[in-house]
Amino acid sequence: MSFAIETKGLGMVFRTDWAGKKRALENLNIQVQANEIYGFLGHNGAGKTTTIKILSGICHATEGSANIFGVPVNKIHSRTKIGFLPENLYFYEYLTAEESLEFYGRLHGLSSREARSRITEILEDVGLRDVGKNQIREFSKGMKQRLGVGQAMIHDPDLYILDEPLSGLDPMGRREIRDKILFLKEKGKTVFFSSHVLADVEMICDEVTLLSKGQVVSSGKLEDLLLNKVTSAKLVATSLSAQVIETLTKMKVSIVEKSGETNIHLETEEDANKAKEIIESGGGKLRELILHRDNLEDYYIRQVKGEHHESANNSSK
Amino acid sequence: MKVLIIAQNSFREAIRDRVLRVILGVSLLVIVCSSIIGEISLGEELKMILDLSLGAIDLFGVILCTFIGAALIQKEIEKKTIYTLLARPIHRWEFIFGKYIGMVLTLAVSVFIMGTVLCVFYILMGGTFNINMIGAVFMLFMGLALLNAISILFSCMASSTVSSIATIAVFLVGRSTHHLKSMAIVNDNPIFLKVTMFAYYLLPNFNNFNFKSNAFYSLSISGEMYLYSTVYALVYSFFVLLLASFIFEKRNF
Numbered sequence: 001m002s003f004a005i006e007t008k009g010l011g012m013v014f015r016t017d018w019a020g021k022k023r024a025l026e027n028l029n030i031q032v033q034a035n036e037i038y039g040f041l042g043h044n045g046a047g048k049t050t051t052i053k054i055l056s057g058i059c060h061a062t063e064g065s066a067n068i069f070g071v072p073v074n075k076i077h078s079r080t081k082i083g084f085l086p087e088n089l090y091f092y093e094y095l096t097a098e099e100s101l102e103f104y105g106r107l108h109g110l111s112s113r114e115a116r117s118r119i120t121e122i123l124e125d126v127g128l129r130d131v132g133k134n135q136i137r138e139f140s141k142g143m144k145q146r147l148g149v150g151q152a153m154i155h156d157p158d159l160y161i162l163d164e165p166l167s168g169l170d171p172m173g174r175r176e177i178r179d180k181i182l183f184l185k186e187k188g189k190t191v192f193f194s195s196h197v198l199a200d201v202e203m204i205c206d207e208v209t210l211l212s213k214g215q216v217v218s219s220g221k222l223e224d225l226l227l228n229k230v231t232s233a234k235l236v237a238t239s240l241s242a243q244v245i246e247t248l249t250k251m252k253v254s255i256v257e258k259s260g261e262t263n264i265h266l267e268t269e270e271d272a273n274k275a276k277e278i279i280e281s282g283g284g285k286l287r288e289l290i291l292h293r294d295n296l297e298d299y300y301i302r303q304v305k306g307e308h309h310e311s312a313n314n315s316s317k
Numbered sequence: 318m319k320v321l322i323i324a325q326n327s328f329r330e331a332i333r334d335r336v337l338r339v340i341l342g343v344s345l346l347v348i349v350c351s352s353i354i355g356e357i358s359l360g361e362e363l364k365m366i367l368d369l370s371l372g373a374i375d376l377f378g379v380i381l382c383t384f385i386g387a388a389l390i391q392k393e394i395e396k397k398t399i400y401t402l403l404a405r406p407i408h409r410w411e412f413i414f415g416k417y418i419g420m421v422l423t424l425a426v427s428v429f430i431m432g433t434v435l436c437v438f439y440i441l442m443g444g445t446f447n448i449n450m451i452g453a454v455f456m457l458f459m460g461l462a463l464l465n466a467i468s469i470l471f472s473c474m475a476s477s478t479v480s481s482i483a484t485i486a487v488f489l490v491g492r493s494t495h496h497l498k499s500m501a502i503v504n505d506n507p508i509f510l511k512v513t514m515f516a517y518y519l520l521p522n523f524n525n526f527n528f529k530s531n532a533f534y535s536l537s538i539s540g541e542m543y544l545y546s547t548v549y550a551l552v553y554s555f556f557v558l559l560l561a562s563f564i565f566e567k568r569n570f
Binding site for chain 1: 319322323326329330333334396397398399400401402403404405406407408567569570
């Protein structure tokens with residue numbers, strides 16, 4: 001069975017001027033299963049957009065290979081199954097929304113009649129039915145983004161490649177796009193998208209790849225990466241005797257008195273349970289026990305920091 | 318056919334562009350105003366009107382190629398509309414040829430409007446219609462179609478400003494290629510002769526499309542002349558567009 005996306009040793013080196021070269025991507029190996037939501041994460045300049053441009057035929061990779069449903073990306077046939085939404089999408093401003101969608105639909109081989117019937121459906125779907133005959137230059141940013149999603153859907157592709165679909169949108173707009181991505185998955189589609197809005201990614205992705213400086217830092221299913229492990233805990237208690245505080249101080253904790261309450265910060269779940277017992281047996285009142293688990297942002301920062309340390313150590317050797 | 322879909326879209330976009338309307342409006346104004354200048358030249362008013370009007374069609378056609386044609390590809394790159402196009406199942410050469418045909422259609426409509434206004438105005442001013450006027454306008458159009466291919470080639474390689482300057486430069490050189498031949502004849506140096514003759518045959522010869530004097534003096538343009546100039550424009554444009562497609566194919570965006 002072929003993967004929706006498969007890359008092997010994918011790399012890209014750009015020429016910056018006559019003699020200079022800049023590496024944007026190195027040895028990328030990913031496999032995206034069909035009907036999966038795949039997050040491609042990284043800071044600005046990490047290599048996300050370069051990868052997406054290679055997959056959609058806008059850039060030619062200098063190393064390795066990439067296939068879309070088994071078809072190499074340098075064959076135009078590979079793009080028949082892709083719906084692509086670039087970052088900061090621009091349209092032909094003098095065309096109307098309907099003309100624009102018809103144009104893209106016909107490039108995918110739809111007849112004028114087929115395209116027109118799809119247009120009605122899509123404009124309804126993305127909430128632009130009433131402005132279909134308006135020129136795009138009259139549209140707001142949010143409307144353009146919705147039309148952008150519409151143009152990616154025009155030929156009902158099996159794979160959606162979305163570059164930063166959530167950036168620059170207000171909370172309502174982000175939610176709309178998130179819901180649309182989940183809806184596409186329900187319809188059996190595959191969604192591959194890049195983002196640096198990690199909270200959104202965590203909510204909807206099945207699998208992620210973290211990228212930094214053109215290299216993969218980490219990759220896998222979200223539940224495998226985050227492990228549901230407690231990374232810190234906080235207890236809030238009142239009426240603690242001096243003896244209880246003394247016992248707690250002997251543990252690996254930090255204690256802060258605030259507004260008549262004692263805030264106790266611990267590192268592990270075991271320590272939190274132990275502290276709870278001490279407080280309760282010593283006559284104190286436990287108000288709150290908060291276990292903090294690793295989220296994607298924590299995980300990402302830790303991974304990228306770890307990579308920085310490693311590269312700093314290597315360079316100092 | 319995807320080339321024609323891109324051409325249709327390109328034409329639709331260009332025809333709604335305000336720049337085109339402004340250029341076309343000014344050119345029509347110049348044609349109409351040519352009667353004022355015509356009055357200065359005693360007894361030659363009609364010839365003056367024809368001369369100035371054909372000159373206006375030529376000049377504004379070149380301006381169209383320079384400002385709209387030369388920016389055609391770069392505008393797609395700078396405005397990033399190219400991303401949504403290249404991510405479709407189209408060959409890059411289809412994009413180049415489609416943009417070219419779209420722009421040629423725009424030129425055809427513009428030249429047709431200017432030519433019609435010229436003929437109507439000329440007749441209203443008391444002139445007698447002669448078929449060579451249409452022939453001269455058609456030839457100017459073929460020259461502009463070739464210039465448009467050259468502007469697209471530059472647009473694939475450089476920024477809009479550089480492409481515009483390069484397009485004007487090629488046009489001016491292309492109008493003076495006969496000087497290259499003359500220079501080669503008067504110079505005895507065989508290397509110089511080879512270089513100048515090579516440049517003469519390589520550079521586009523825009524004099525092949527200049528039949529304005531035929532219109533002034535009601536000299537008929539032979540079928541051979543039409544055929545030669547048309548085939549020259551088509552073949553030259555085809556190879557220029559092939560080169561543009563080759564360059565464009567290698568580019569990353």
